Amino acid sequence: MKKSIIKRLFIKLSRFLGYEIIDQNDFSSPTLQKELNEDLSIINKKSIILPLGEVKITKKVNSVMIIFRTNTDVEIWDQNKKRLFEELKIEYSLRALKSLIRSVNFSKTKYPDIKFKTVIVDDKSRKENLDKLKELIDGSGLDIGITPLDCEKYKDTIKQQKNDQTFSNLASLLQSFELGKEHGEDLIFFVEDDYLHFEPMIEEMIASYERIASQVNSDIFMCPADYPYLYMNNEKTNILIGNKRHWRTINQTLCTFMTTKSLLDKYWDNFYNTCLDRNDPFEKYLNEIYKKEFCISPLKSLSLHLTNVNSSYGLSPFIDYKKLWDENES
Structure with missing residues (x-):
């Protein structure tokens, strides 16, 4: 009985002082009142990974803005190839949106205090396709709005391109960046409509952002996909521990990535210049940022780019x- 009383007092004292206790004998944490195979981390407070211990969260997330770019007609922009499964483009857009909705709802159950807002920047979808997107939105229970692409706004900003598709793609990207700059708060996720996402994608990105950004004491960029091109050369990389998987440092992304409002503001010229012309590579100015800032992608992938x-x-x-x-069949 005396040992039991001392143990309870020790647990209370440890909890009061902000320490966690691991009891390897019964595979539990008395201070967290959890089994060790449960999620031990506490969002916006601490990240706990066995056996690496605890990271105090200094880079907290209270809001996530998702900007989802759609073009439901163009099969593969700038190419004459077919995507995996060889369906019409609207089918990829619908499944991409459905997978994104599932991932956000999954994350909301884990992190109910984080605010999520999604804006769809739509590039001239036909009414029948828009109606299909709206049907998914109406059943999602999420804060999702559709903003039509305003190409006219950028006719004197973006250089003349070889075709309307290229111009629209650049305009859509610039409108998305401007929305993030004007309305974004903590994290901003720019995502295209040909990615399928695993249900835990958003949860893992938020929790891994908090842990890794707090460790390096800097805002970071995150790509949800593990692309094959990352394995086609002999570039060195650093491996980091995220929430529930490993992450690697990278120096290139496509136009689907998550970052912070502060980095968007800091490197606004790079974001803006990306959209003024068809660069080679397309993401040239974005890749320049990764020479100065951390950019990471997951091992294994959280999202699938359906090309x-x-x-x-x-x-x-x-x-x-x-x-x-x-x-994610729609």
Whole structure:
């Protein structure tokens, strides 16, 4: 009985002082009142990974703005190839949106105090396609709005392109960046409509952002996809521990990534210049940022870029593509 009383007092004292106790004998944490195979981290407070211990969270997340770019007609921009499964583009847009909705709702159950807002920047979808998108939105229970692309606004800003598709893509990207700059708060997730997301994607990105950004004491960029091109050269990388998986440092992304409002403001010229012309590579000015700031991608992938099967910017390795595709049937 005396030992039991001393143990309870020690647990209370440890909790009061902000320490956590691990009891390896019964595989539990008495201070957290959890089994060790449960999620031990506390969002906006501490990240706990066995056996690495605790990271105090200094980079807290209270809001996430998601900017989802859609073009429901163009099969593959700037190419004459077919995507995996060879469906019409609207089918990819619908499944991408459905997977994103599932991921946000999953995250909301874990982090109910974080505010989520989604804006869809739509590039001239036909009414029948817009109605399909709206049907998904209406059943989502989320704060999602559709903003039509205003190409006219950028006719004197973006250089004349070889075709309307290229101009619209640049205009859509610039409008998305401007929305993030004007309305974003903590994290801003720019995402295109040809990515399928695993349900824990948003949760893992938020929790891993808090842990890794707090460790390096700096805001960071995060890409949700593990692209095949990352394995086609002999570049060195650093491996980091996130919330529930490893992450690696990278120096290139496409235009689907998450970052902070402060980094968007800091490197606004890079974001803006990305959209003024068809650069080579397209993300040239974004990649320049990663020479100065941390950019990471997950191992293994949290999202799947549904391009042609032979694209080096497409299918992430070790993913059951068909299963993920079928799970998000619209």
